[in-house]
Amino acid sequence: MTEASRRSTDPAIQKLLAVAAEDGVELAWDRLQAQQPQCGFGQLGVCCRICHQGPCRVDPFGEGPQRGVCGADADTIIARNFARMGAAGGAAHSDHGRDMALTLLALAEGHAPDYQIRDVRKLMSVAGYLGVPTNDRPTMDIVKDVALKALAQFGQQTGELAYAQRAPKKRQELWRQAGIMPRGIDREVVDVMHRTHIGNDQWYESIILAAMRSSLADGWGGSMLSTDITDILFGSPVPLVANANMGALSETMVNVVIHGHEPTLSEMILVAVNDPELIAYAKSQGATGINLTGLCCTSNETLMRQGVATIGNFLSQELAITTGAVDLMVVDIQCIMQALGPLTEHYHTKLVTTSPKAHIAGVTHVDFDEHRALDIAKQVVKMGIDNFKNRKGTHIPKDIDQMVVGFSHEYINYALGGMFRGSFRPLNDAIISGRLRGAAGVVGCNHAASCHDETHLYTVRELIKNDVLVVLTGCSAIGCAKHGLLSPDAAKFAGPGLREICETVGIPPVLHLGSCVDNTRILTVLSQMASEGGLGDDISDLPGAGFAPEWMSEKAISIGCYFAGSGVYTIMGGRSPIAGSKKVTEFLGDVLEERLGGRLEFLPDPQEAVERALKHIDKKRAALGLPEYDAKRFGQSGDAVTLKMLEKTDDEILNVYSARA
Amino acid sequence: MSRYIATRAIRGANTVVAEAEALLKAAIADLGPDTPVAFTNTAYFLPVNLAFMGRQIAKLSDMVPALEDAKRLLHPVPPENMWVPYLGETMDSGMATLLAEEIIEGIRFARGQEPQPITWDGTYIPTANFVTSDPMAKAGKRMNGPIDDIQLRAWGIQLVDGRMPGFAALIGCAKSTEVAVQIVRELQQRSILVFLSGSVNGRSIIHQLMEAGVEMGYDTYIIPFGTDTMATIYPLGFAARSALTFGGLKPGMPREILQYNRARVFAFAIALGEVDDLKYATAAGAINYGFPVVADTVIPQILPTGITPYEHVISMPFDDIEGKDDIERARKLVQRAIEVRGVKIKVTEVPIPVPYGSAFEGERVRKSDMRVEFGGKSSRCFEYLRMAPFDSIEDGKITVVGPDFDQIPPEGFMDMGIVVEVAGRKMQEDFEPVLERQIHYFVNGASGIQHIGQRDITWIRISKAAADKGFKLEHFGKILYARFHADFGAIVDKVQVTIYTDKAKMEEWLAKARQAYTHRNERLAGMTDDSVEEFFSCTLCQSFAPNHVCVISPERLGLCGAYNWLDCKASNQINPTGPNQPIKKGTCIDANFGVFEGVNSFVQQASHQAVQDVSMYSIMNNPMTACGCFECIAMVIPEANGVMVVSREDPSMTPAGMTFSTLAGVAGGGLQTAGVMGHGKYYLTSRKYLSSDGGFKRVVWMSSFLKESMKEEFKAVAEREGDPNLIEKIADERVATSVEQLLPFLEEKAHPALTMPPLF
Numbered sequence A: 001m002t003e004a005s006r007r008s009t010d011p012a013i014q015k016l017l018a019v020a021a022e023d024g025v026e027l028a029w030d031r032l033q034a035q036q037p038q039c040g041f042g043q044l045g046v047c048c049r050i051c052h053q054g055p056c057r058v059d060p061f062g063e064g065p066q067r068g069v070c071g072a073d074a075d076t077i078i079a080r081n082f083a084r085m086g087a088a089g090g091a092a093h094s095d096h097g098r099d100m101a102l103t104l105l106a107l108a109e110g111h112a113p114d115y116q117i118r119d120v121r122k123l124m125s126v127a128g129y130l131g132v133p134t135n136d137r138p139t140m141d142i143v144k145d146v147a148l149k150a151l152a153q154f155g156q157q158t159g160e161l162a163y164a165q166r167a168p169k170k171r172q173e174l175w176r177q178a179g180i181m182p183r184g185i186d187r188e189v190v191d192v193m194h195r196t197h198i199g200n201d202q203w204y205e206s207i208i209l210a211a212m213r214s215s216l217a218d219g220w221g222g223s224m225l226s227t228d229i230t231d232i233l234f235g236s237p238v239p240l241v242a243n244a245n246m247g248a249l250s251e252t253m254v255n256v257v258i259h260g261h262e263p264t265l266s267e268m269i270l271v272a273v274n275d276p277e278l279i280a281y282a283k284s285q286g287a288t289g290i291n292l293t294g295l296c297c298t299s300n301e302t303l304m305r306q307g308v309a310t311i312g313n314f315l316s317q318e319l320a321i322t323t324g325a326v327d328l329m330v331v332d333i334q335c336i337m338q339a340l341g342p343l344t345e346h347y348h349t350k351l352v353t354t355s356p357k358a359h360i361a362g363v364t365h366v367d368f369d370e371h372r373a374l375d376i377a378k379q380v381v382k383m384g385i386d387n388f389k390n391r392k393g394t395h396i397p398k399d400i401d402q403m404v405v406g407f408s409h410e411y412i413n414y415a416l417g418g419m420f421r422g423s424f425r426p427l428n429d430a431i432i433s434g435r436l437r438g439a440a441g442v443v444g445c446n447h448a449a450s451c452h453d454e455t456h457l458y459t460v461r462e463l464i465k466n467d468v469l470v471v472l473t474g475c476s477a478i479g480c481a482k483h484g485l486l487s488p489d490a491a492k493f494a495g496p497g498l499r500e501i502c503e504t505v506g507i508p509p510v511l512h513l514g515s516c517v518d519n520t521r522i523l524t525v526l527s528q529m530a531s532e533g534g535l536g537d538d539i540s541d542l543p544g545a546g547f548a549p550e551w552m553s554e555k556a557i558s559i560g561c562y563f564a565g566s567g568v569y570t571i572m573g574g575r576s577p578i579a580g581s582k583k584v585t586e587f588l589g590d591v592l593e594e595r596l597g598g599r600l601e602f603l604p605d606p607q608e609a610v611e612r613a614l615k616h617i618d619k620k621r622a623a624l625g626l627p628e629y630d631a632k633r634f635g636q637s638g639d640a641v642t643l644k645m646l647e648k649t650d651d652e653i654l655n656v657y658s659a660r661a
Numbered sequence B: 001m002s003r004y005i006a007t008r009a010i011r012g013a014n015t016v017v018a019e020a021e022a023l024l025k026a027a028i029a030d031l032g033p034d035t036p037v038a039f040t041n042t043a044y045f046l047p048v049n050l051a052f053m054g055r056q057i058a059k060l061s062d063m064v065p066a067l068e069d070a071k072r073l074l075h076p077v078p079p080e081n082m083w084v085p086y087l088g089e090t091m092d093s094g095m096a097t098l099l100a101e102e103i104i105e106g107i108r109f110a111r112g113q114e115p116q117p118i119t120w121d122g123t124y125i126p127t128a129n130f131v132t133s134d135p136m137a138k139a140g141k142r143m144n145g146p147i148d149d150i151q152l153r154a155w156g157i158q159l160v161d162g163r164m165p166g167f168a169a170l171i172g173c174a175k176s177t178e179v180a181v182q183i184v185r186e187l188q189q190r191s192i193l194v195f196l197s198g199s200v201n202g203r204s205i206i207h208q209l210m211e212a213g214v215e216m217g218y219d220t221y222i223i224p225f226g227t228d229t230m231a232t233i234y235p236l237g238f239a240a241r242s243a244l245t246f247g248g249l250k251p252g253m254p255r256e257i258l259q260y261n262r263a264r265v266f267a268f269a270i271a272l273g274e275v276d277d278l279k280y281a282t283a284a285g286a287i288n289y290g291f292p293v294v295a296d297t298v299i300p301q302i303l304p305t306g307i308t309p310y311e312h313v314i315s316m317p318f319d320d321i322e323g324k325d326d327i328e329r330a331r332k333l334v335q336r337a338i339e340v341r342g343v344k345i346k347v348t349e350v351p352i353p354v355p356y357g358s359a360f361e362g363e364r365v366r367k368s369d370m371r372v373e374f375g376g377k378s379s380r381c382f383e384y385l386r387m388a389p390f391d392s393i394e395d396g397k398i399t400v401v402g403p404d405f406d407q408i409p410p411e412g413f414m415d416m417g418i419v420v421e422v423a424g425r426k427m428q429e430d431f432e433p434v435l436e437r438q439i440h441y442f443v444n445g446a447s448g449i450q451h452i453g454q455r456d457i458t459w460i461r462i463s464k465a466a467a468d469k470g471f472k473l474e475h476f477g478k479i480l481y482a483r484f485h486a487d488f489g490a491i492v493d494k495v496q497v498t499i500y501t502d503k504a505k506m507e508e509w510l511a512k513a514r515q516a517y518t519h520r521n522e523r524l525a526g527m528t529d530d531s532v533e534e535f536f537s538c539t540l541c542q543s544f545a546p547n548h549v550c551v552i553s554p555e556r557l558g559l560c561g562a563y564n565w566l567d568c569k570a571s572n573q574i575n576p577t578g579p580n581q582p583i584k585k586g587t588c589i590d591a592n593f594g595v596f597e598g599v600n601s602f603v604q605q606a607s608h609q610a611v612q613d614v615s616m617y618s619i620m621n622n623p624m625t626a627c628g629c630f631e632c633i634a635m636v637i638p639e640a641n642g643v644m645v646v647s648r649e650d651p652s653m654t655p656a657g658m659t660f661s662t663l664a665g666v667a668g669g670g671l672q673t674a675g676v677m678g679h680g681k682y683y684l685t686s687r688k689y690l691s692s693d694g695g696f697k698r699v700v701w702m703s704s705f706l707k708e709s710m711k712e713e714f715k716a717v718a719e720r721e722g723d724p725n726l727i728e729k730i731a732d733e734r735v736a737t738s739v740e741q742l743l744p745f746l747e748e749k750a751h752p753a754l755t756m757p758p759l760f
């Protein structure tokens, strides 16, 4: 195995790794290598730097010190570190949601003229959840109230989050009983930060429960609002065909790449690249036009809604630069490596940061302001066009895959029956009958320590082979897209029952639900499945599981926690950040399952992860009294028999009354 | 779906919508935009467009926006590769197809081309159709077209009480005429309505049945709608209307109406022969209702469930069905279709040489087809059922006392008496008339046998065909034995049948029977609401009208006319947890209005709180609710200080300004509306008929159908009311179809209502 194939399964990336090596530039993998050996205390999570008396380290072998200066033990230190990670992740998601709400408010007040309301139906349903009256009111009044109510969710101090009512009744009751019903989005983050200050909460159980609550405030609060408001502003996704991987870069056009998370900017860039004046300008600079592509979740946003190609996920970002074909990379927030700064100095790419929250030292910054969104977008795109002439040699890999994207939960509902009969009934029926063994979500990042995309692919392929319908978000979705798993053709890799469902509905066996904040769509789907009937009455009754095989960001911890807290068996891949505490590990596992029905586990072995998930799914099936999964019973529907018969018709007289040879 | 089906259905949908558009344009150009459009005898306009889009199409120009609805539901055909999902899109295209097909049929009506006349050689044998006055239809020279509201309501009760489990739409052309007949017979034997449409290469199952001489029409449950696929819209319109009629749903509630059908209307389609684009598109429309499709050819199967409760599309290539011949294969095809829809059907094996099932109840035996008749003009016939001491009879013993009919010349007649003796631990003398009345239905179920009347006015005919197949007198006994055990096994343990043709014996038993009839009449007359402690509920109709409950007392029968107090009592014995529950009257809150504590609390609970109080004897004050299968509607005419009563057989305009069909929309759905009430025909003769509002004397207008068909009964009522000419003082549609015409008539006749205390 070559070094390149150890680093990534993606053929485009493998080619570009060679280019980078030749160019002598340093990449994430190299820096990881340079970090070796990484600190064992830090890896186990038993290092505390919360106050200035630290760093304090607990000896995991029980020989050295067992307590920090203040007396904190390993359980407390680990719980605090874990809780803070989750709080930071939730803060990132929710702050993104807040910005979406602020954009919505600016629009309602007439200060964001470049935006509009694209999905009025969604606006009305969100208004319903937030208790905003809609009868006979001008749309903009409703928009304003929705924005204000949404913003109020962030600052709410007491009571319950409005969106918690979207969870099954039983789930809400469990949260109340466990004392983790979120009160306000920001409050829960602050609560964790305060609680984990030196000399405060020093019982791992209450710390972890607080972490659960702040994560739920993300999943059922900040992130869910973000998804909803994004849909209102830019439209709820419906299926589209789109391209994935570096092959989507153009040799002849100006390549503009968007990277980061917030669609407020990327959607405007999309408008800008279609501006006839700018296109003409690009042509005047020797290009044939402007080609927009994306990376990470901001790419997922424009991919889901407008089919803008994605060229890769987290670990692809540096390699995109090495193609020498990216004339402009515009970034906003989250998951943007600082390494892009020095790297773009080595290549011709113009890197522009835009978020007041995300500068990079030495990199051009254009402050994005939703009041003048399109002007700014045009200004930035023009920088890329101006940069086109600086291209030297390009190495664009030809690798490209097609995919079908755009599965909002609204569309899934429609897909399963149309305007009049849309419901989750067919999905529930499929699980009840055993055509589908269950459903699983595979989400999350790339991690430089695991072969790029490999664990995502393994997990997803194994699941669909076992008739488990898979939904994806974030970098996981992009990873699978690059390997053709999001095309309807991928049904051939699925088990017989899942294949039947794919053929019936016309879906791929793996559904792309959106960006990382759109994990909330999964929560909505799960809630609807639970309320549709026949699969119990809570999310934890459903035969399903969640995976984040290559996670690395703090947001992933928040996501893992809100899924576990919502009743899902959630398996995170790679090294465990809580390995240093048996008690915390047990608490997030068995104890959580007992109290909330879900569990959070860190399992480095992907094979074991899939096996455990399938076992869990079968356990849930049994508890629901569903028939035991048996692949052999299914697979009789579909076009194959008919198509075979029709093939013969050329020379034989067709007997439509017989399928026999 | 499958991509193949999706492709063909979506293509078909696009084609038919385009066709509808072209036809509409031409029709508007030829006839003008204001040309009226109407289906026959219905208050539901074009029912599919009404139900799903809330559009009332009354003239050609109304179709323009309706067609836009259909267009909005269309989608492009999925490509060969990288297709986006197509299931929801196909369902919508299916709906677009239905809207467009109905528009096309509407245009054909406007042009006078519907119901389709039969343009090829031959006619079919239509059954006695009690509504049509169309000579073409009577002569079997045209297709049926849409089903009348009247028929819909008449079938309603059979659909709810399970006598008629559902309907099958047969679309296309069977492999052979033999197969066509067999499929239809299989369905008839299970009392499933058979709806026919479509053709393959110009040949339709309707042609096949015509050639085989199969009687078609409402009474045999076989309805020929038309020889093209479009005509399938009529059964689907029928299904949509059933939700509006019985389910209390409103136009423009597509989701609810479709869900109602999925849950409550047991229907399925069998696609016979090759399936073309339009058939796929129409099938997609039917799947929206939750109706599955079974094909007898090779087509892709769609086995996952959800939109339909069971598999969506099944392919059973006819030649591949295991079976010794096509007849057996046809039988298996029908069985599978029934399984797929999940219809539970109890078939009672009746060991006689002719087919048996309630679909044969409506068959007539014409004089020229008749082998022999009993009763009628030239001979006497009676039937008598009595309870016997347990040890005095022998179960299953069937005796014919006297000669069989083999000596009678063809088309001849003879006397006969049928005496049924039953015994059982739970049997009561009160149940004798209840069981005896069943003889009519039981005997009629045999193909080729016609039974009319009851008691000593029974009139039975045996057709030549039945006689040729070996039908003998003892077979009446076999039928009765099998059916009484199957249907009333909970109250009868032993059944013995004796058939008397011997003159002396027959006379002897006729005298006994007449004695019993008189005794029963007296007993029934003495049975009043005051003389019993409990009434009965009937919630049979809740399978269709979820909040409706009938309260049935000795003096007020169910509004469908099918259940009286004794029936309910017997039914409760048979099935103690069934739809007929005893209601303790409890304290009488108001004797005049007929308000009882027990009745109120029962109704509150059984109507799921929709109805709080019920007056048994008033139309003005909390009248009883109605589902949809009432025989009559009574409505107050304030100007006349009285009420009018229209029967469902009467299609004419009434002084209320509405026809029966339109009024039914006001009266049905399980809602209480003061001044309007659905009721059974025989309630009219009850002493308690609107007794708190002044009684029968309040009736100022009544459909002539009622007057004629219940002449004797009304004569007695008039006597009772002390006004022997009362019936002549009541107007009918022949003299008044408006208040303006009604009032002078009443004044001229000095109708008593005019001088009664004001109703308001």
Ligand code: SF4
Binding pocket: A048, A049, A050, A051, A052, A053, A054, A055, A056, A067, A068, A069, A070, A071, A072, A077, A198, A199
């Ligand atoms: S909080 Fe306690 S354990 Fe952490 S650094 Fe300070 S003294 Fe050490």
Ligand code: SF4
Binding pocket: A296, A297, A313, A314, A334, A335, A443, A444, A445, A446, A474, A475, A476, A516, A552, A553, A555, A556
């Ligand atoms: S999945 Fe992880 S790496 Fe990818 S964009 Fe989301 S947070 Fe960043």
Ligand code: SF4
Binding pocket: B157, B160, B161, B538, B539, B540, B541, B542, B548, B549, B550, B557, B558, B559, B560, B561, B562, B563, B627, B629, B630
């Ligand atoms: S008595 Fe009433 S509830 Fe019962 S079947 Fe007749 S109409 Fe329906």
